[in-house]
Each structure stands twice: as structure tokens, then as C-alpha cells.
Amino acid sequence: MKEEQVKPQGIDRRTFLKTSAAVGAVTAITGFPAIVRSQPKEIIIGSIQPVTGPLPDIGISMQRGNKLAADEINAKGGIKSLGGAKIKLLLGDNEAKEEVGRLVAERFLKDGAVCLVGPFLSGVAMAIATLAEQRNIPFVIDVAALDAITAKGYKNVFRCFPKTEYFMTSLGRYLDQIIKEKKVTIKRIALTNAGDAFGRGQGAAFLKYVKDHKLPFEIVEHIEYPLGVKDLSAEVTKIKAAKPDLLCPVARPGDAKLLIRELYKQRVELMGIISPGSPGWYEPEFVKDMDKLAYYVLDNVPWVNPKSSKFQDANNRFEKLYPGKYLDTNSGYAYTGVMVIADALERAKSTDPAALREALRKTNYKDHPMVGGPVVFDEKGDNINATAAMVQVLPDPNMDDRVKVVLPKEAAQAPYVFPWKQLWDRG
């Protein structure tokens, strides 16, 4: 070893004096770290998504959606009514856990966040909503559907995504249309759901809807499994034994893949899969990995409006930034969530939480990329114009174009296929 490498660690007196003199001079000239008043200040917004844990694909795509909106606003000159103040998005990870979501939210509020956005999971949304209400800081839910989140009438909670009740109304309408148009009879339905707050809520809402509307279906099997499950063979055996016409799964990306492979291997004959509304069936990873097995799954899900120019513009940038990915329901609503906050900030002309809350309450945001009317919040903070489309994965040489809106007719990109071709008959 050479001798000059063996230097005592730390700083000697001369270096210290030199450095501090330099720092002192720089501080005196620039005024740093004193507050710089002439430049537009930053507006801190905390984004809290499940970036790690069991749902990273979705968490990451939502974080990207949040970022896409913040970058767009900053590139266009920030919040104009606040002197061009830039949005600073703090990126947080809720690990798909309620307690982590709350902790991260708390940290962001300490760091000066004026508004929170997130968090994909209904359970985590509940945890953050209670905190936001306690601290009187607005919380804009981009994605999370459970009715109970807004049912308490929190003043600070606003939800862009449709609540479970809206999902079911839309599903009922589409099911009715499919049965009439295709002249099929569906009698026996098997329902599966993941065991997290959203999965349970969505599963229960589906059962309730069938019962309340006296729909002529029999629920022959209802299976619940834990989030992040790694083996669904036993569950699919039970589904097969129940001989359903239709499978209605409330899934997540991992279990959707497991489910479809097991249905194939155990040769479960179905007329098709219609999800009452859940992720798992339209993400690029699912479409790519499952290829032909992904075809013909119908999902009643809030979706981007492929015909809106706003979508085309945002999606172009998204695809350029993240090759092989596209704006879907989650990243689309994540984008919308931050845009709604920016719109409210613009009108509030202030970062004061009370003013921002009032502005959010008066939101009428038309220029978003999703299927559905302008974002307008009711007294409980639910977006009354949020709704679901029916999307279907259809054969297309280009993987990125396989997920297509098929209902409602006015947004449809292709006619839907039902009943499907059995999984093992697809060549």
C-alpha cells in the first residue's frame, strides 16, 4: 500500500478554515439559506402509493401518473395564480399497509405538504383519511373504491375514483346489455375476491347488488383468498366443482395470473370472465405474460377515454417516458388526481388548507383523460360523474393496443366477444 493513502481521517484546521470562509462568502452573496422571496415558492404535495409490497406494478404506475401531472404543470409554468409556484411532489411508499400509509402521511405533513394524494388501496385510504381529517389537510384520493371511506362525511377527503356503488350500477347495466345483445343465459356465477379491504368490499357489493336487484343469478361459489396468494389450485378445483357459467373475480395482478393458468390447467369450462371491477386483467404485465390466455376477459373498470385528446397527449408522454407501459385506469386516475389538486390551487390562489378545501369542493374539472363526465364532488367528497367502462383484452399484433374499451358504445374501440373461446382452444 502506498504511503499517501494512509491519511488521518477527518478535516484538519486549515481545510476547515478555508471551507468555512468559502461557505460564508457564498451565503453572504446569495442569501442562502435565508428564505428567497423573489423566486416563486414550491407547493409541496405528498403522493403515497404502494410502490413496494404485494402490488408494486400498480404502485409504481400510479406514482408515475402522479409525477406525469406534476411535471406537466411545472413545465407549463407552475400555478399561475400563485406567481408560477412549482409543485414539489414528495414520493412516498405505503407498502400496501395501513399503518405505513399513515406514517408516511404524517411525515409528509411534517415536511409541509399542503395536500395529500394516493393511495390505491382502500384500507390505506381509510387510514390516511382519518389523519387528514384530524389535521385538517385536504386529501385527494386518486384510486380507492370502498364506499366506507367517504361514508363518514369527512370534510377533507375527496375521491376522483368511482365508489363501489357506482361500479355495481355500471356492471348491472353492462351485464344486462351483454345478455340481451348476445342472447345468452347466465344462471350460475362463481365469485372470487382477494381478502383486502377493497377485495372484500367489492365482493360484498357484488353479492348485495345481485340480491337487491333480484337478478336471476345463483352465486354457486364465493371464494376469498389472501392478498399476495401464491397458489390457487385448490380454489380453482372448488370453482370447477361448482360448475359456474360465468366467473366474476375481484383480483390483483399476481392472483389474476395464477387464476387464469389454473383455469387452463384444470380445464374449467366457462362462458367467460367478467370482473365486477378490479385490477389484474389489463396491466401491461398481465397482457404480455399471459398472451392468448389474457384474451376475452371483460373488466368493468373505470378507464381512460381513448378518444379524448387529453388522454392521447398524456399517454404519448407516458409511453415515451416508460416504454412498454401505457396509461390505464390507475395511472390515469393518478394523473387526474394531481391535476384536480392543481386546478383547485389555481382557483384558491392560496396554499392555505381551508382555501384549498373550499376550492376542491367547487371543482368542476372537465379536461381529464378518463371515461365519465367532469370531476364534481358531492357533499361527501365523491366524484358524482365517475363511472366504469367495460374493457376487454382482444387479439392485436401490438401488445400495447390489446386492451380495448368495448362498452359503452360511444367510447368503444371494438365490438366485444362473448361467450369467449375456451382457454385451451386458442391455438
Place this chain on the structure above:
Amino acid sequence: MNSDVVLQLALQGFLMGGVYGLIALGLSLIFGVMKVINFAHGEMMVFAMFLSITLLLWGGLDPYLSLVIVAAVMFGVGYGIQRVFVNRILELPEAMQVLVLVGLGIIFENGTLMIWGGSDFSPKTSLALSSFRWGPVTVDVPRLIAFILAIVITLMVLLFLKKTNIGKSIRAAADNRYGALIIGAHINRIYGICFGIGAACVGAAGALLVPLMPAKATMGAPYTMVSFVIVILGGMGSLIGALIGGLIIGVAESLSTVFLPSSMKQVVSFTIMIVILLFKPQGLFGGKG
């Protein structure tokens, strides 16, 4: 619930149990020889799954072929871990050993996350979707292959320990460390090899699971738990116990879905563990306890 369904569930559980057994074998071997519980076991398996997936995506190598490479790499990794970390903590109190191994687990999990990201990976493999009818039941081919290979590997490890010189030294070291030292066994090398074999077993199990389930960097912890349960059931340090324990847990979890909601599956394995701890704490095949 008719008998065909029960039969189907039992078969699926039984086949999966073989793989569980192979995972637990590594844990049991390491514990039996070094009296250290490898809390990084599940995370090491996930790391091996990703190695196998990488070989599949880059080299087009089917997991059943890459299994050999993955097991060899994991052997090296295991050997290294033993010599660098585990060998230094053998004499420490158990609570301190746990810290080091849990720490290793965290490093493996986050290393996997850093290299491969957090997504679900389920690349297409040649046999992933094949199955056949056999009487009243459907047999899932990748599951069957995983079962057969798991049993073969388990038997090979058992034979290795019984017949070869190194195997005999490993057993000697397990029986009496100082005794083995006195008669001139290279105890550090033996421990390294032993940890390496344990890691290779769990690595092979990881490769076998690739056609069966989507791999995800964060899925390791439950597998550490389940192999721990199996080892307690079969008897700490008993290799044949690990295999039988794996089969029992596999069948029990699968059959439990007949009368319990699926989300309660794990309740069954932990109940079995508690019952065993209460009434036969040395496990089914454990020696003096």
C-alpha cells in the same frame, strides 16, 4: 363436496408438499449441523427463482435445466455466507444469530428488488400450462415434475450424507463438533459445504417453482415461515422429517379449503405446529429433542 374434489385437492397438496419438503430440507440440514436457523431461507429461494427466470429470459434455458446451474450458484452463495457471516456467530447466543440471519434475509430481499424490481414475473415456460386427466383427477404436469425432482434431490442429499466421506464428516460434525475437530475434520470447510448444500436445495426448489407461480421479490418471508413450521413438525434437524412434514403441510393446507375459507389456509399449518409443540415438541422424527 364430492369425493373427486377431495381427491383432487389432496393430490395437488401432496405434489406441492414435495417442494415444501425440499425447501425445508435445506433449513433442517443447516440447523441439524450448525444449530443455526437460517431466517434468510425464503428470501434465498426467491433470489434463486429470479436467477432461474433470468437464465430463461436471456438464455432460453428452461427452469428444469437451469436448475443445475441455479443450485450450483446457490451452493457457492451458501458456502460464502457461511464462511463470511455464519461461521462468526456460531458461538453467540441464539438471539444474536437471529439478528444476523434476518439481516441477511433483508439484504437478499432488497438485493432482489434492486436487480429485478418489484413486479410479478411469470415468463412462459414450455410445460407451465400442461396437465392431463388421470381417472377422476387432473394432474398438473409442472407440479408433478416439481414433486418428482424434489423427491429425487432429497434422496440424493440423503445418500450423499450416508455414503460419501464429506457426508460422513458432516454427520460427525453434527453429532459432536469437538469430537470431529479432534479427529481432524476440517470443520469450517464442512460447515461451509453444509450451508452450501442447504442453499442449493432451496435454490433448486426455487427453480422448480418458476413454472408454478409468479415470482415476486417480496414473497420470501412466508416461505421461511412455512419451512420453519415443517421443520418443527418433522423434527429439528431430521431430513426425512422435513420431507414427510412438507407432504403433511401441503396436503393439510390444500384439504383445509374444503371446510375453511381459503384466506384461513395458513391457520391450519400453524395449528399443526402448535399441537406438535404441545404434545411432541421434538417433532415427528426428532431424536431426543
